[in-house]
Amino acid sequence: MRRSYKSFITAAGVGVLSLAAFGAQAANGPGVTDKEILICSYQPMTGKVSSYFRMGKGADAWFKHVNANGGINGRMIKYKMVDDKYEPARTKNIVKRFVERDKCFAIVAPLGSAPTKAVIDYIVEKGIPLIGAGTGAAKNVFYKSRTVFPLYPPYDKEGTDLVRFTKEVFGAKKIGVIYQNDASGKTHLKGIEVGLKQYGIKMVASEGYEPKEVDLSSQVIKMKNANVDAMICSCAPEPAAKVYTERAKLGLKVPVVNVFFGKSPKVPELAGQAAVEGVYFATIFREWDDPNEHIQKAKGILTKYYPEEQHDAVHLWGFTGAQVFSEAIKRMGSGDITRARLLDTLEGIDNWKGSVVPVVDIGEVGPGEEAIKHLLVPSMNYVVYKGGKFQPFTPPWMK
């Protein structure tokens, strides 16, 4: 009798504890325990555009710093990055594993237009928050979903602005465009076509390139042959370096403005400073030598966790998404962490100045509305590479 009473008590205790544990798990979102939050990211850790892995390193450095300081409200952030080589087919498999096997709570600061375009339908369908993806492709930025929080303005808007830049800064009447033959380049091209009509400019040459292409000489030769007044280069750092090397070789002296995702110290490092001298770049992030306290703090953190890294704007892309996510988790307190609460909290971030970007002001996205209202960084600036460094440049309409 005594034995069966004890057994009953034990069984009941185990049952209550199991229920409590189940209850705790059920209250928290997938990938969240009272000690840890698992978030995931796909990155081009290897491959031809591996310089963009700096985004992942920036985010990772921030989360390492957060964990070294006790985590957020007692929870550590486990940031899982997987290499997709910027190949959308790989990204699909990786994201499926994030969702089905790893049970990631959110996808934070992943990189790439083409990879994100390949997986965004699935991510949204599964209700996973996608925060600060490094992409400006229209599909990703204008996605009709409350779970998507794009990092920066869409490439088509940038393309339109760059046409204005060629007109008002270079005085160009006919331009040539070299673009990456993928979602990012094609979205730029779309915006450029809008700009051509808006600003009365002619595009007399437009040449695409594949990210893995060995030689970009024929594209630059066509620019020269078309006798363009100015060029827009929708080029990532490595191809941009090849374009500027070729441009210098051919003695093509027309002015160039490069899209913001090509602004990297890698460009003059690979092409040589002389080839890049005088090239303008769009940019959406502060320079690393900005005395702003958050930039200087980020600099220290990056140097601590990735001492070999040459500081680049792409690191700041990662810092931004990671810091906004951390801020939301911090505001959610030590209670249950769910995806629904995360979305509400993110939408409540208003005029926040605690990150590497000047201000984060996230809008609200209602049912059927586009995610562009969730932009983390809405504005764009310009720099020119002169005398061995990127220097701020203000076009006439921004003065």
Next chain:
Amino acid sequence: MFGQLFISGLATGSLYALTAVAVVVVFRNTRTINLAQGDFSMIGAFVALVLIKSFAFNYYFALAGSVVFCIGLGILAERVVMRQIADSDWLTLFTATLGMYYILHGVAGHFWGRDTKAFPLTFDPTPINVFGGIISQGHVVNMAWAAAIGLVLFIFFKYTKQGIAMRAVTDDPETAALMGIPVRFIVLLTWGMAGFLAAFAGVLIAPIIYVSPEMMDEVLIKGYVAAVFGGLYSIPGAIIGALLIGICENLAGGYLGSHFKTVTAFAMIVLLLAFRPHGLFGIQKRREV
């Protein structure tokens, strides 16, 4: 525009040529399509970069160091991997080189990092004018090196004892062995030669396409296509194939649009194989019945 596209294409083709020749040399003597050939070059480029940056070697000493290292790498690949499976079918040999490809990628990434690195410009960046086309001095030097190596190989295969022995092994390894030719040594020599060619290809191409674990992936594909184009047994065929691919790619990019540029090499090979299944300079082997 034609002249410039032609000259630039020729320069690009010369970058593919050394890899194409190495693919042919290995295939002729070992029946192996060496997928790790590009990675031998990549390792060669990294070794030269380390010698220049960390040990202050000048370009030529770094090139020599890279050549020695890559010959060793080729010999090591033969002794440790390929000799163990020498009698296997072509698929096993092919798979083994695929394994080496991934191992070398991993090793390079581990030791030197995965991001793209600049290789010091070794020649005056001022371009020169050749037949109405502008070409960088680096490209001219690359073409000169490629031509010189082609000449050295020609003399080696035509006039040296080892070269003639290599050709004998190519033609009929069993008869060559019966005639007292040390086939194992010849195969070892072949892999050493693959390393030699890889080092030159890697170091010459590095200032143009930069240094990273993936730097040679595209070049290997084009080099392989050029080798098949030339008939897989012919060294001059591989060189001509490489130059033709470089030129045609650039002309297609210039006149038909950049979208046609990357498919040109493959369109060329499909067309050629449809009309000449044994390649441009290949020998049609008759099957005995």
